[in-house]
Amino acid sequence: MIPSKAFIGNFIHLSNSITRKYIKSTSRLPVVQSRRSLRCLPILMTGVEEKATTKDADFDLVKIKRALISVSDKSCLIDVGKALEDLGVEILSTGGSARKLAENGIKVTNISDFSGFPEIFGGRVKTLHPAIHGGILMRRDVPKDKEEAKTYQIGEIDLVIVNLYPFEQVSMESDFSQCIEQIDIGGTVLIRAAAKNHRWVTVVSDINQYPELLSEFSEFEGCTRLEFRRKLAARAFARCASYDAVIAERFFQETNESELPPILNITATLQQELRYGENPHQKAAFYVNPHQKVSLPGVSSAEQIQGKELSYNNIADTDAAFQLVCEFEEPAVAIIKHSNPCGAAVGVSAEDAYLKALSCDSLSAFGGVVACNRTIDLAAAEAITRIFTEVLIAPDATTEALSILSKKKNLRVLLTGSLMDMRQSIPTFRSVNGGILYQSSDNGHIGQDDLQVVTKRVPSESELEDLLFAWRVCKHVKSNAIVLAKNKTTVGVGAGQMSRVDASHIAIWKAKEAAKAADESQSRAAGSVLASDAFFPFEDGLVVACEAGVQAVIQPGGSKRDEEVIAAADRYGISMVFTGMRHFRHS
Numbered sequence: 001m002i003p004s005k006a007f008i009g010n011f012i013h014l015s016n017s018i019t020r021k022y023i024k025s026t027s028r029l030p031v032v033q034s035r036r037s038l039r040c041l042p043i044l045m046t047g048v049e050e051k052a053t054t055k056d057a058d059f060d061l062v063k064i065k066r067a068l069i070s071v072s073d074k075s076c077l078i079d080v081g082k083a084l085e086d087l088g089v090e091i092l093s094t095g096g097s098a099r100k101l102a103e104n105g106i107k108v109t110n111i112s113d114f115s116g117f118p119e120i121f122g123g124r125v126k127t128l129h130p131a132i133h134g135g136i137l138m139r140r141d142v143p144k145d146k147e148e149a150k151t152y153q154i155g156e157i158d159l160v161i162v163n164l165y166p167f168e169q170v171s172m173e174s175d176f177s178q179c180i181e182q183i184d185i186g187g188t189v190l191i192r193a194a195a196k197n198h199r200w201v202t203v204v205s206d207i208n209q210y211p212e213l214l215s216e217f218s219e220f221e222g223c224t225r226l227e228f229r230r231k232l233a234a235r236a237f238a239r240c241a242s243y244d245a246v247i248a249e250r251f252f253q254e255t256n257e258s259e260l261p262p263i264l265n266i267t268a269t270l271q272q273e274l275r276y277g278e279n280p281h282q283k284a285a286f287y288v289n290p291h292q293k294v295s296l297p298g299v300s301s302a303e304q305i306q307g308k309e310l311s312y313n314n315i316a317d318t319d320a321a322f323q324l325v326c327e328f329e330e331p332a333v334a335i336i337k338h339s340n341p342c343g344a345a346v347g348v349s350a351e352d353a354y355l356k357a358l359s360c361d362s363l364s365a366f367g368g369v370v371a372c373n374r375t376i377d378l379a380a381a382e383a384i385t386r387i388f389t390e391v392l393i394a395p396d397a398t399t400e401a402l403s404i405l406s407k408k409k410n411l412r413v414l415l416t417g418s419l420m421d422m423r424q425s426i427p428t429f430r431s432v433n434g435g436i437l438y439q440s441s442d443n444g445h446i447g448q449d450d451l452q453v454v455t456k457r458v459p460s461e462s463e464l465e466d467l468l469f470a471w472r473v474c475k476h477v478k479s480n481a482i483v484l485a486k487n488k489t490t491v492g493v494g495a496g497q498m499s500r501v502d503a504s505h506i507a508i509w510k511a512k513e514a515a516k517a518a519d520e521s522q523s524r525a526a527g528s529v530l531a532s533d534a535f536f537p538f539e540d541g542l543v544v545a546c547e548a549g550v551q552a553v554i555q556p557g558g559s560k561r562d563e564e565v566i567a568a569a570d571r572y573g574i575s576m577v578f579t580g581m582r583h584f585r586h587s
């Protein structure tokens with residue numbers, strides 16, 4: 001019996017959203033009516049030299065007569081088992097999978113009965129047997145293979161359904177010795193064998209592929225097309241590669257041989273196809289590491305409560321915004337435009353921090369991305385929705401706040417559940433033509449005790465607080481970066497400039513504009529503190545700031561001309577502290 005559309009519909013209901021996406025895409029397959037009426041053709045035993053042409057091969061249908069099921073994640077197993085049984089497929093299965101199928105009334109042959117060899121060594125060897133792998137790997141059009149199969153009584157296996165031991169999950173929670181038992185050997189061999197022989201064999205390596213399989217059966221009367229098998233084979237090899245990458249990473253961690261992996265395997269799963277990249281003519285998608293996202297709360301794991309799909313630029317800006325606010329213990333808000341903060345502040349509440357952040361550059365904040373490290377309450381929601389905001393990301397929001405936010409249909413709201421630990425070291429990557437730049441994340445943290453006062457004047461307590469605030473914000477601004485701050489609020493940001501003196505000029509100009517917009521008589525640069533992401537190579541950038549009224553400066557120090565720069569600071573009677581740590585950010 002072919003699974004009906006209604007059956008597949010029910011099945012889809014059981015599965016998750018990714019599954020739903022797949023079935024949507026398969027139902028869009030441009031299948032012509034004549035193809036539907038094709039009967040499953042038996043594979044001709046013609047010999048290798050009589051290969052089918054590519055065109056013919058595209059239409060090659062294989063009837064599934066025997067399937068091997070060996071799954072660690074047994075979700076939806078019964079549904080697939082029933083569907084196969086209804087199609088008259090003989091099912092072979094390993095210990096636990098076989099038990100579950102049999103308990104649910106599905107006829108199943110235990111793998112040991114098929115191979116004539118028991119599962120041994122606590123499951124370390126279950127399917128590693130020529131009767132199994134011969135049945136998968138034999139070439140159906142090579143007479144010698146056929147002869148050998150007859151001699152050794154090897155029966156063909158047309159469909160392999162495997163999902164692997166959950167090494168990725170276990171690796172996050174367990175010690176090394178416990179992880180070892182979770183390295184799936186037999187499963188990966190089954191997947192690879194079936195994928196290699198996809199000319200005849202169909203391989204399903206993820207439960208999310210079940211609906212596609214059933215859809216294929218429904219469309220092609222219990223057969224699969226070569227095109228379909230090849231697509232699943234590609235995914236099967238990708239699955240094994242990703243699985244092995246995680247295992248290798250854990251082994252490298254354990255050996256502690258070097259902090260740098262000799263081979264870089266980056267593994268990530270497609271989370272979202274994006275309409276386009278940074279620009280409309282660029283193709284784009286969002287890939288995530290499903291295991292890392294558990295430990296790294298943020299844009300990849302957040303739940304989107306409302307609003308349109310995130311765009312490529314939204315994702316980048318939302319990540320930048322959330323990472324910035326995670327620097328602070330007190331309520332903090334950052335407003336990001338084009339990856340740089342146009343305002344950031346720490347306040348007594350989410351609303352207070354937002355209003356302070358907004359006051360830095362309310363013009364640029366229009367259409368920005370807002371992040372907060374506190375639950376969004378009613379007051380914060382009311383304040384945020386007063387101007388157009390693209391994205392809001394926060395750990396949580398109250399019911400009253402959500403009701404206010406929901407009135408802004410275009411506002412995307414993301415809830416992360418928790419904050420990110422900015423002290424942890426995470427690998428980060430950037431592509432260059434033909435290569436990948438790898439570095440650990442900038443988790444450098446400077447506290448009051450790390451500061452070296454280098455000027456005659458010592459900063460006051462409140463200046464010190466502002467200096468550390470400005471320093472933490474500065475770490476999230478593109479180089480060359482200058483941040484002016486007052487009362488733990490940015491008052492001017494000079495970002496991404498080719499010279500430090502230009503960054504100073506821009507920050508000062510922004511501080512003047514903010515004062516003008518608020519009808520204040522004096523520039524906000526007066527009495528502010530300044531953070532510079534790297535040392536001042538000359539005194540010019542510092543002098544510009546002193547002339548504008550900056551009272552205290554925080555910078556790494558380490559320039560050949562430090563003495564000259566310190567002398568300038570003393571000349572203007574300001575205080576200056578060195579961090580001994582730089583926070584360049586180029587992308």
Ligand SMILES: NC(=O)c1ncn([C@@H]2O[C@H](COP(=O)(O)O)[C@@H](O)[C@H]2O)c1NC=O
Nearest residue numbers: 072094095096097124126127128185186187
């Ligand atoms: N050792 C083997 O020959 C072997 N063959 C299949 N497996 C795995 O065993 C699991 C299923 O086991 P069970 O059906 O007993 O619950 C699957 O995740 C499958 O990938 C094996 N286990 C690990 O390598």
